Amino acid sequence: MGEPVKVGIVAQDPVLEAGTRISLQCHADIAVALPGEQAQVAVMMVDRVTPRVMDAVQAARAAGQRQEVVLVATELAAGDAVQAFAAGVRGLLRRSEATAERLASTVVAAAAGDCTLPPDLLDGLLDHGHRAGARRTGANGAGANEAAANGAAAPGGSALSERERAVLQLVADGRETEEIAHELCYSPRTVTSVVHDVTRRFQLRNRAHAVAFALRAGLL
Numbered sequence: 001m002g003e004p005v006k007v008g009i010v011a012q013d014p015v016l017e018a019g020t021r022i023s024l025q026c027h028a029d030i031a032v033a034l035p036g037e038q039a040q041v042a043v044m045m046v047d048r049v050t051p052r053v054m055d056a057v058q059a060a061r062a063a064g065q066r067q068e069v070v071l072v073a074t075e076l077a078a079g080d081a082v083q084a085f086a087a088g089v090r091g092l093l094r095r096s097e098a099t100a101e102r103l104a105s106t107v108v109a110a111a112a113g114d115c116t117l118p119p120d121l122l123d124g125l126l127d128h129g130h131r132a133g134a135r136r137t138g139a140n141g142a143g144a145n146e147a148a149a150n151g152a153a154a155p156g157g158s159a160l161s162e163r164e165r166a167v168l169q170l171v172a173d174g175r176e177t178e179e180i181a182h183e184l185c186y187s188p189r190t191v192t193s194v195v196h197d198v199t200r201r202f203q204l205r206n207r208a209h210a211v212a213f214a215l216r217a218g219l220l
Helices: 014-025 051-061 078-087 100-111 119-139 141-149 162-172 177-184 188-201 207-217
Strands: 005-011 030-032 041-046 068-073 091-094
Touching: 005 014, 005 100, 014 030, 014 041, 014 100, 030 100, 041 051, 041 100, 051 068, 051 078, 068 100, 078 091, 078 119, 091 100, 162 177, 162 188, 162 207, 177 188, 188 207
Parallel strands: 005 030, 005 041, 041 068, 068 091
Antiparallel strands: none
16 A cells, blocks of 8 residues: 545635545545645635636645645536546535545555546536537637647547447446446556557557546547
8 A cells, every 4th residue: 555645625614624534534545735735635615616626626736746636526517527627626526426435546546547427427527528519619610620630639520439438438437447347347457548549549648548538628
């Protein structure tokens, strides 16, 4: 086992902050950062996704030792997810669904560079990506052709295969390779190969970058 993930907690409600701290302290892979100590992951407890919250996310991401952010909100909609991921959030949870174990697994995934969000929000993101891709393609066909000529699929253009889409959907939900293989009845090697092919094709850094790129470009 490696070093525990250092986590900072941001909440306006001190009772909620204390409860979150206690929940995370019980997880062997997590250590709650002391005041003044640099955290790898910031857990932000909010009521709604507002411009002020997005400013706080961007501030955390721009800090000297760039923090990953897990956002736990009372209310979350698909539009909120679009804003949050555009701002650099790694994990999204509804407060009603944020059990101690689920919050901890989302924090650990964020520290590893993986994205996690509720399945229904992923569906909303996919719909948003389709609509945005269609708008961009209609508004700028020349731009789509240029992107294709440069060796990358244009937004709303060359779609991912059904297998690639299925794998990336589960990656976005925070599933590990073995879980994805079991869910889709593939071998772990096939799942790894699919992710590798997508990251190589679009010149991406890792699984999280692949999911974020696909969502933002309307390829999912």
